[in-house]
Structures are given as structure tokens and as C-alpha cells.
Amino acid sequence: MDDALDFSALVLALSGQLVQEIHTTVSQQGFADLRPAHGFAFARISAGGATTADLAEHLGVTKQAAAQLVEELVRKGYVERLPHPHDARARLLALTATGWAATRAADQAARAAVAAWREVLGETRFGELVTDLRRLAPRGPIRPAW
């Protein structure tokens, strides 16, 4: 009956492996200057309409930290800052072509990792698993947890 502790460990192990696999693959595909944490920023920026302050809230950090992250991503060529159409103070963040390429690489890596799991479990069981997880996982932004 002590599945509980096991289950916690399993969830942590699984997410750790997922992050690690995506990171490794993305690195190998020529985006070695990106770290796992960047993915969470890409997720928000790719959704569109994000300012630095939006990003800060999404990531759960101060806007200074977000600004620093954006600065880094701009310098590395993944993100650009456009003038905001309605607010002269703000700058609209957008992915560059390189940024989109990195995002696609990460998505594909995630799909590949999941595909392996899907194969292990079989289609039926995998579908049930997704259904179950959907009922458990909280809504809201995905962000680094520790």
C-alpha cells in the first residue's frame, strides 16, 4: 500500500528524464547555448503577445530576472523585441526564425521521448494514462519547479 512514495519518485524521475532528453537532443541539434529553463520562456513567447513583464509572471520570477533572460536570448539570436502597438513603454517579444527552429526541435524531442513511452505501454494503455494525467495535473503555466 506504499505506492504513494513510489509514485512521487516515479513522477519526479519521469519528468527529470523528459527534461534531460529534450535538453540533450536540442543541444545536439545545434542549440547548445540553450538550457532547460529557456524552454519555459519559449513556451510563453511563442504563444504571442508577451512583454517582459508577462514573461516574468509566467516564469514566476522578478521582471529584472526576466529582462536579463530576454537580453540573453536576444543576444543569442532567438528572440527580438518589437515596439508595442498600444503602449510606448512596453516591447513586444517575438521569436526569430532561429527561435522557432529551436522550439520545433524541442517539440520534436518531446514527441520522440513520449513516442518511446507510448510504445512501451501500447496505444490503449497510453491513452488511458494521458486521460488520467489530464485529470490530475493543475492548469496554469508550466514553470521550473526547484
Add this chain to the structure above:
Amino acid sequence: MDDALDFSALVLALSGQLVQEIHTTVSQQGFADLRPAHGFAFARISAGGATTADLAEHLGVTKQAAAQLVEELVRKGYVERLPHPHDARARLLALTATGWAATRAADQAARAAVAAWREVLGETRFGELVTDLRRLAPRGPIRPAW
């Protein structure tokens, strides 16, 4: 057919929530000076027979970083360094009574979080979920991933 990206997000969200919940509960129970990362150290130390170098390998960091972590946990009263029975260079790490209390608090918090999930899914479905996850999750130490 695009469960794949969803699934990744779900796993990350779930583990994030788990970590967050455990951390919050443990903090409230009087261990506010512990952070999620400490849990991974406690896991190794509570298993027994750990030296600082062992801990470093478990956590995947340098031994200097592990030594610093141990120093902090000793200062806060969670860990003690005992002489090593067979090796005069090494020191055996052990949890203090307080360290064990914190470990129990974290375990209980994990159980509580999982219990909530178990209730949502029902006993049967939960059992299947654990079985599935066991087939997917890698072996080896649980460590912070990003």
C-alpha cells in the same frame, strides 16, 4: 494524435505541483529553512553510509557543492558528520533527530498529495497508473532536473 506534447506538459506540471506541495507543507511544519533541493540530499543521507563524495555523485554536482550543502545542513541542525569507521579521510553523514523529523514531514506531504490524486482516479485506475509509470521511469537517483 497530438497527445505527445500534452503528455510532456502534464508530466512536468504534475511533478512541479508535487514538489511545490511538499515544499509548502514542510515549510509550514517548522522547516522553513529547507528548500526542495535539500530533499534529494536527505534521500541519500537517510539511506545510510553516505560520505560527502557519495552525496555529490548522487546529486550530480561537484563535491565542493555537496560539501557546501552538507555544511549548511549541519549548521541548521539536520545533519551530523561522524567519523568514518574504515577511512580516516572520510566522514559519515547522518540525519539528526530533526533531520529525521523533516524527512518524515516530507514523506507525509508526498503521501497526502498522492492520496488526493488516488481519490480523484479511484483505486483501480490509480493502481494501473502506478504500474504504467513503473514501466516508464528510469532507475537511478532522483535528482533536480533544471
Add this chain to the structure above:
DNA sequence: TCCACATAGACAAGCTGGTTGACGAGTTAT
């Protein structure tokens, strides 16, 4: 219309948790 207040982002300083590198003391293998 004006003004008090809120918000976006920049600048600066400082902290924390990690890194690399070098070392003395102790252990192990040749």
C-alpha cells in the same frame, strides 16, 4: 483637465549556489 497613482522596463548592488583549480592527509595497488 489635471494630478495621483500604477506599470514597463533599465540600472546598480548584492546574495546564493554552483563552478574550476590546487592542496594536504590518508588509502590502495604495484
Add this chain to the structure above:
DNA sequence: ATAACTCGTCAACCAGCTTGTCTATGTGGA
């Protein structure tokens, strides 16, 4: 006996975040 390795420590440094302050711009009520 000695060469090579390992445990833990000291020191310097760095990355990524924090708090605090500031200017420019936007917003809403008297």
C-alpha cells in the same frame, strides 16, 4: 616503498537570481 588515487578543504570566480531605485509612459478619478 612508492606511485597513484581519493576524501575533504580552501580560494577564486561566475551565473542567475534577488531587492531597491529610477525614468518614462499610461490610467482613472476629482
